[in-house]
Amino acid sequence: MALDQIVDGLSEVSCDVLVIGGGTAGPMAALKAKLKNPKANVVLLEKANVKRSGAISMGMDGLNNAVIPGYATPEQYTKEITIANDGIVDQKAVYKYAQNCYKIVEELDSFGIRFLKNENGDYAVKKVHHIGSYVLPMPNGETVKKALYRQLRRARILISNRYMATRLLKSSDGRIAGAISVNTRTAEMLVIKAKAVILCMGAAGRLGLPTSGYMFGTYENAANSGDGYAMAYHAGAALANLECYQINPLIKDYNGPACAYVAGPFGAFTANNEGSRFIECDYWSGQMMLEFYNELLSGKGPVFLQLKHLHPNTIEEIETTLHKVERPTRGLFQQGRGVDYRKESIEMHISEIGFCSGHSASGVFVDDNARTTVPGLYAAGDMASVPHNYMLGAFTNGAVAGIDAMEFADSHDFADFDAADVAKERDRVMAPTKREDGIPPNQVEYKTRRLVNDYLQPPKVTRKYELGMRRLAETRQDMQEHMIARNAHELLRALEVQSIMDCADMAVHASLYREESRWGLYHWRTDFPEKDNENWFCHTLLSKQDGKMTSEKRAVEPYVVPIADDEKDLYDKQRIRATA
Amino acid sequence: MPLASYQTSVPVVVDDAKCIADKGCTVCVDVCPLDVLRISDMTNKAYMAYDECWYCMPCEADCPTGAVTVNIPYLLR
Numbered sequence: 001m002a003l004d005q006i007v008d009g010l011s012e013v014s015c016d017v018l019v020i021g022g023g024t025a026g027p028m029a030a031l032k033a034k035l036k037n038p039k040a041n042v043v044l045l046e047k048a049n050v051k052r053s054g055a056i057s058m059g060m061d062g063l064n065n066a067v068i069p070g071y072a073t074p075e076q077y078t079k080e081i082t083i084a085n086d087g088i089v090d091q092k093a094v095y096k097y098a099q100n101c102y103k104i105v106e107e108l109d110s111f112g113i114r115f116l117k118n119e120n121g122d123y124a125v126k127k128v129h130h131i132g133s134y135v136l137p138m139p140n141g142e143t144v145k146k147a148l149y150r151q152l153r154r155a156r157i158l159i160s161n162r163y164m165a166t167r168l169l170k171s172s173d174g175r176i177a178g179a180i181s182v183n184t185r186t187a188e189m190l191v192i193k194a195k196a197v198i199l200c201m202g203a204a205g206r207l208g209l210p211t212s213g214y215m216f217g218t219y220e221n222a223a224n225s226g227d228g229y230a231m232a233y234h235a236g237a238a239l240a241n242l243e244c245y246q247i248n249p250l251i252k253d254y255n256g257p258a259c260a261y262v263a264g265p266f267g268a269f270t271a272n273n274e275g276s277r278f279i280e281c282d283y284w285s286g287q288m289m290l291e292f293y294n295e296l297l298s299g300k301g302p303v304f305l306q307l308k309h310l311h312p313n314t315i316e317e318i319e320t321t322l323h324k325v326e327r328p329t330r331g332l333f334q335q336g337r338g339v340d341y342r343k344e345s346i347e348m349h350i351s352e353i354g355f356c357s358g359h360s361a362s363g364v365f366v367d368d369n370a371r372t373t374v375p376g377l378y379a380a381g382d383m384a385s386v387p388h389n390y391m392l393g394a395f396t397n398g399a400v401a402g403i404d405a406m407e408f409a410d411s412h413d414f415a416d417f418d419a420a421d422v423a424k425e426r427d428r429v430m431a432p433t434k435r436e437d438g439i440p441p442n443q444v445e446y447k448t449r450r451l452v453n454d455y456l457q458p459p460k461v462t463r464k465y466e467l468g469m470r471r472l473a474e475t476r477q478d479m480q481e482h483m484i485a486r487n488a489h490e491l492l493r494a495l496e497v498q499s500i501m502d503c504a505d506m507a508v509h510a511s512l513y514r515e516e517s518r519w520g521l522y523h524w525r526t527d528f529p530e531k532d533n534e535n536w537f538c539h540t541l542l543s544k545q546d547g548k549m550t551s552e553k554r555a556v557e558p559y560v561v562p563i564a565d566d567e568k569d570l571y572d573k574q575r576i577r578a579t580a
Numbered sequence: 581m582p583l584a585s586y587q588t589s590v591p592v593v594v595d596d597a598k599c600i601a602d603k604g605c606t607v608c609v610d611v612c613p614l615d616v617l618r619i620s621d622m623t624n625k626a627y628m629a630y631d632e633c634w635y636c637m638p639c640e641a642d643c644p645t646g647a648v649t650v651n652i653p654y655l656l657r
Contacts, residue, residue, distance in 0.1 A: 003618060052611040052638035162615070184615060212656035215632070216614065222634045223613045253656040329635045333652050437581060489615065489630060
C-alpha cells in the first residue's frame with residue numbers, strides 16, 4: 001500500500017518507561033532508564049527517525065555550557081546563569097546540572113565523541129559568557145547522533161520511529177497513564193500505556209514565521225512544532241515563564257546560527273555597519289538581544305559577524321567548523337551569495353520568536369529531578385524549564401529524568417485511564433480526514449504564524465496582544481471546523497498546526513499576565529517598561545484549570561549560591577559605552 | 581472551497597541515474613526529519629514530495645550513492 005494513505009486503525013501496547021522524542025535529551029533519558037533497570041521495557045517514540053532527529057540532526061560544534069573542573073565551578077556557573085536570567089531561576093536544578101555535567105562529558109567521550117584538548121591533554125575551554133569560561137569545541141561533532149544511536153541499540157531500547165504523540169493519558173487520581181500517538185505515514189493510532197513518561201520533544205520552533213516567508217526555514221529544527229508544550233498543557237502540567245521568548249541572532253535569511261560562539265574565541269565579534277563593536281559579550285541573553293534589536297533599528301544596522309580581520313588560517317578553521325556541523329548548508333548558502341569570510345562580514349539578523357529553554361528560561365515546569373507537576377510525568381531538554389540548557393543540559397537533565405522515571409516506574413503499577421479519553425482524542429486527531437472540503441493545514445499554519453509575527457513579536461504592546469488574541473481565536477475556529485487533511489502526511493502537519501496554535505495562545509496569555517518588562521527583548525512590554533522586582537520577582541506558571549488557561553505566580557526558590565547586590569545587574573550592562 | 585495546487589521549485593534534487601531506490605534503498609526517505617521525501621510510483625526513484633525542507637542535509641550525507649543534492653530553498657537563497 002502506498003505511503004501516506006490513511007488507515008483507520010487503533011492498537012495498544014505497554015511499557016515501563018515511555019520516552020517521547022529521540023533528539024538529544026530523549027536518547028540519553030531512554031539509555032539511563034534502561035541501564036537503571038535492564039529488565040524493564042523502555043520505548044523511545046520519535047516523530048521522525050532517531051538516527052537524524054532533533055536539534056543536533058547533523059551534530060554540534062561544541063558544548064556551550066560545560067562546567068569543567070579547573071576552568072569553572074558549579075557555584076560560578078549557577079551564579080552566571082542566575083544573573084543572565086534576571087534572577088528568576090530555581091538554582092537547585094541549575095546547580096545540579098553544573099555538578100553533573102562533567103560526568104556526562106566524560107561519558108560522551110567514552111561514546112567516541114571527542115572534545116578539544118590542549119597540548120597538555122586538558123580540555124581546551126573557551127570564554128564566551130560574560131563572567132566565566134564554559135565553551136568546549138567538539139572536533140568530531142558531526143558524529144554525535146551516530147554515537148548515541150549505537151548506545152541505544154546496544155542497550156536494546158525499543159525505538160518507534162514515525163509516531164507522533166498527540167495527547168497524554170492520566171488516571172482519575174491525576175497520575176500519568178501513558179500517551180496516544182499516531183503514525184505519521186498511515187494515520188493509524190497507537191495507545192502506549194506506561195508507568196512513567198518523559199517528554200523530550202524539543203523547542204516550539206515553528207511559532208513565528210521567518211522573515212524569508214519560507215515556513216520551514218526556521219531557526220530550530222522545523223520538526224519542533226511545540227507538540228510537547230501542548231501535550232503538557234492539556235495534561236494539566238504547569239509551564240513556567242513562557243513570556244520569556246526565545247529570539248536568536250542568526251545569519252540573515254539562512255536563519256541558522258552565525259555562529260559567534262564558534263568564531264568569538266578566535267577573535268571574531270559582532271559589529272554594526274561602522275565596523276564597531278556595540279555589545280560587551282556575545283553570550284545570548286535577553287539584554288544582549290535587546291541591544292542587537294536596537295542596533296538593527298538605529299541606522300547603525302545591519303549587524304554583522306566580523307571575522308575578515310583574522311589570519312587566513314584562523315578563518316579557514318572557523319569556516320571548516322561552520323560548514324561541517326550543526327547546519328552544514330551554511331557553506332552552500334554563503335557560496336550562493338558570493339560571500340567569502342576572508343573579504344566580507346556575515347550579515348546577521350534576529351530570529352522569529354519561539355519557546356526554548358536551550359537559550360532562554362521558559363518551558364514545562366520541572367524541579368531538580370526533571371519532574372513536572374503531574375506525577376509520573378517528566379520533561380527534559382529544550383522544552384523543560386531549566387534555563388540555558390543547550391545540548392549538554394539536554395543530555396544531563398535527560399539522564400536525571402531517565403533515572404528518576406525508572407525509579408518511579410519500579411515503585412508504581414500501571415495507572416488506569418478512561419477509554420472515553422482515547423475515543424475523544426481519536427475523534428480530534430482524525431477530524432481533518434473526515435471532511436470533504438476545507439482549508440489545508442499549510443494555509444492555517446501560515447496565517448497563525450503570520451499573526452504571531454504581526455501581533456506577538458516584542459516590543460509587546462497590550463493593545464496589539466488583545467487584537468492578536470482575537471485574530472488567533474478566529475483562526476482557531478477555522479482550524480477546528482474547516483481544516484482538512486487528505487493523506488497521513490497532511491494529517492501530521494494538521495496536528496502540528498494545532499500545537500502551534502496552542503503555543504501561540506500560551507505566549508499571549510503568559511505575556512499579558514506579567515505586568516513588567518524583564519529579560520531584555522524577550523519580555524519587553526511597552527505599557528510596563530520597567531523591571532518591577534517588588535511585584536514580579538517570581539516565576540509565572542501557566543496551566544489548564546477546569547478547562548481554562550490560567551496563570552499564577554510562584555516564588556523563586558531560595559538561592560543555593562548567593563548573588564551580591566553589585567553582581568545582579570552585570571548582564572544589564574551589555575552596551576559598550578564610549579569612554580572619555 | 582475548491583483547492584488549487586501551488587507551484588514551488590523544490591530544494592532537494594535526486595539524480596535518477598545514481599539513485600538505487602528501485603533496488604530497495606530507502607535511506608533518504610528514512611532519515612529526513614521533516615519526512616518530505618518519497619519513492620515515486622512511476623520511476624521507482626526518490627524525489628521530494630513536499631516542499632517543507634529544513635535544508636539540514638541527512639538525506640545527502642547518508643545517501644549511499646551520492647544521488648541526493650540539497651539546495652537552499654529559493655525564498656531564502
